[in-house]
Amino acid sequence: MTAKLSVNLNAVAMLRNRRDLPWPSVTGMGRIALDAGAAGLTVHPRPDQRHIRFSDLGDIRALIDDEFPGAEFNIEGFPTEHFLDLVEKYEPEQVTLVPDDPTQSTSDHGWDFETKADFLTPIVARLKKRAIRVSLFADPDPKGLAAAKATGADRIELYTGPYGATYDSAKAAAEELRKLGAAADAALALGLDVNAGHDLTVENIPPLAKRIPALAEVSIGHGLTADAMEHGMAVTIRRFLKALEATP
Numbered sequence: 001m002t003a004k005l006s007v008n009l010n011a012v013a014m015l016r017n018r019r020d021l022p023w024p025s026v027t028g029m030g031r032i033a034l035d036a037g038a039a040g041l042t043v044h045p046r047p048d049q050r051h052i053r054f055s056d057l058g059d060i061r062a063l064i065d066d067e068f069p070g071a072e073f074n075i076e077g078f079p080t081e082h083f084l085d086l087v088e089k090y091e092p093e094q095v096t097l098v099p100d101d102p103t104q105s106t107s108d109h110g111w112d113f114e115t116k117a118d119f120l121t122p123i124v125a126r127l128k129k130r131a132i133r134v135s136l137f138a139d140p141d142p143k144g145l146a147a148a149k150a151t152g153a154d155r156i157e158l159y160t161g162p163y164g165a166t167y168d169s170a171k172a173a174a175e176e177l178r179k180l181g182a183a184a185d186a187a188l189a190l191g192l193d194v195n196a197g198h199d200l201t202v203e204n205i206p207p208l209a210k211r212i213p214a215l216a217e218v219s220i221g222h223g224l225t226a227d228a229m230e231h232g233m234a235v236t237i238r239r240f241l242k243a244l245e246a247t248p
């Protein structure tokens with residue numbers, strides 16, 4: 001099974017927000033991603049709207065509905081009442097619940113399922129009542145996965161940040177991969193499907209996908225956006241040089 005790719009648009013939105021101008025366009029980049037074969041788009045709206053703005057959500061929903069029916073919208077975040085209202089308004093195909101504090105610069109850990117089960121269970125039920133698939137952000141640790149399953153969630157998303165951080169050490173990467181594989185095996189045995197995300201790249205995806213052949217989906221923003229910039233830069237330089245040539 002080939003894992004689906006959901007493109008996280010947070011990094012594009014962060015770049016856009018540097019100016020009061022509409023580029024790079026979040027929906028424009030989403031359109032390019034879906035047109036090129038991505039299976040879906042991911043956003044992680046944070047309370048301070050430092051990258052994805054709440055107003056982006058309707059635009060992305062409309063892009064998928066109008067131009068890419070069958071693609072999936074995945075909204076990630078901590079389930080405050082405001083977050084749940086947004087989710088109920090824009091009806092993503094998948095919600096990924098993440099235990100982020102509003103002050104966090106990025107996501108850096110999964111849920112403690114055993115202590116948070118009472119909090120998560122009614123939220124999962126509320127989302128599933130709207131036919132939204134629910135995924136729970138999880139550390140690569142089999143402990144607590146039975147409690148995750150008991151919340152009624154469909155999937156976990158394995159937090160791959162520590163794996164992504166091993167880009168300069170094959171030994172450390174092998175150890176992180178071992179943990180991710182063990183957690184995925186435990187989740188699959190419990191009947192939970194497995195997504196993965198955070199700091200994934202073209203380099204670190206193949207060993208992950210080989211170790212977890214049942215991987216359902218990866219969501220990628222930072223590394224993918226960096227890759228797009230690197231591989232698009234030469235084309236852009238040529239476009240700007242041509243624009244200069246047109247100057248009298």
Ligand SMILES: CC(=O)[C@@H](O)[C@H](O)COP(=O)(O)O
Pocket residue numbers: 008010011044046076098105106107137197198221
């Ligand atoms: C849950 C996860 O790993 C990503 O959504 C990550 O949180 C992206 O958010 P930022 O773009 O704010 O870093």
Ligand SMILES: NCC(=O)COP(=O)(O)O
Pocket residue numbers: 008042076096157196197198199200219220221222223224
């Ligand atoms: N759900 C994880 C995700 O979207 C990863 O984002 P990034 O770390 O690749 O920016």
